[in-house]
Amino acid sequence: MRPDDKQQTQQEMAKVEQIIGVILQIGVIVSAIIICCGLLLLLVTGKSGYSSNHFPTHFGLIFQGIAQLKPFAIIMLGLFGLILTPVLRVVVSIYAFIKEHDQLYVLITTAVLLILILGMVLGYLNIWP
Incomplete structure (x- = not known):
């Protein structure tokens, strides 16, 4: 690898690392705002929008509950976003390792x-306890 190529790769990696940091920050902040909106709605209405000990766990129920402004559905959307934030980080990391030509870390x-x-699919389908 030529010195110019190495320097360009290092600059690209620095940009990717910065993007990863921004993705994590935005994901956490947006998720926290959504969760806080759901909590505020729960406090204002005093109702979760569901009968006792029930809350939406599937995407269809979550989006249906959001359309009806059910606090627990809004909170679940925020939690879902919080869960997806590190998954998105893993996807961006794969791209970074591909750019570095680091096959071992791409595979890992x-x-x-x-x-x-x-794990998400098994949990969604209630296959895993």
Whole structure:
């Protein structure tokens, strides 16, 4: 690798690392705002929008509850965003490792992403306890 190529790659990696940091910050802030809106609505109305000990766990129910301004649905949307934030970080990391031509870390990070997706799918389908 020529010195110019190495310097360009280092600059690109610095930009990717900065993007990863911004993604994490924005994800956490937006999720926190959504959760706070749901909590505020819960405090104002005094009702969760659901019968006792029930809350939406599937996307359809969450979006339906948001359309009806149900506090628990809004809180669940914020939690879902909070969960997806590090998943997005893993996706951006895969891109960074591809740019660095680091095949081992591309494979490891891809395996981590697949495990995360598998865990979410199994949880969504109630297959895993």
